[in-house]
Every structure is written in C-alpha cells, then in structure tokens.
Amino acid sequence: MIEDSKLFQKVVEIINGEFPENDTEIARETVAEDVIGWDSMAHVSLIAMIEEAFSVRFIGAEIVTFDNVGGLFDILKEKISRK
Template sequence: MTTVEALNQIFQMVFDDETIQVTRDMTANDVDGWDSLSHVNLITTIEAKFNIRFSQKELLKQRNVGNLIDDIDRKLTGN
C-alpha cells in the first residue's frame, strides 16, 4: 500500500467520509470538519499507522497534504 492509499483510508476514517481522496495540494480548507481537534486526531492516527512521530517543527511546516506525504516518506526511508 502506498502512502497516499494509506492516507486515503485514514482521512476517510477520521472525517467519516468515504468519498475523500487526498491530493498533494489538499489543505484543511478542502475537507469539511477539518478543525484543530480533528487535526490532532488525524496526526495521531497517522503516527500510529506508520509508527512514526512528527516534531512540532515538522507539523508547523506542513502547509498541505503533499508536505505531509513527503514527511511520512522521509521518515519511512530514514532520510
């Protein structure tokens, strides 16, 4: 399963919307219900699924889902 495929499942579960299809340019403004509380739930679910941890600095730099994908892939490859 690719990072995007896994994120699709996570987003669909967290936001209870099976129609969500993540894109690299997607932001919180593009998803109904993506507020600060759901963002915390999203990040903790991603961290658990991929067995990774984001630093506060990394989280603050993430401007869209593309940045999130890049950070996940970088952590998974150890770069």
C-alpha cells in the same frame, strides 16, 4: 519499502476514515480548509492516527510545516525511509 502510491493511498484512507462526512477527493494539494470537519482539534487526532499507523513520530516544528496533504506525505515518506 512501500511504494509511494500505496503509501499515499494509505494516508488518504486514514484521512477519509477520520473525516467520513467529507466529500472532497483527497489529493496532494488538499488543505485542511478543503475537508469538512478538519479543524485544529481534528488535525491533532489525524496526526496521532498517522503516527500510530506508520510507527513514526512528528515533532511540533514538522507538524506546523504541513501546508497540504502533500507536505504531510513528503515528511512521512522521509521518516519511513529512515527506519
């Protein structure tokens, strides 16, 4: 299983790739409003990129509970651990 720090770094790389104009450092506490270009449409695209990168699927109820990057990461980590 991939270590948490490497998994989080991969998530950060995907976020940075999706929002190249952003200059905010991505941390667990980062919320969409902190990131330039992260709106509802971009959120859908970002989730799809993360699903593809890690071969997981999020359900709608999970997606709306992502309060911040840490929340997204925690659910992703849980899904990966069940694989």
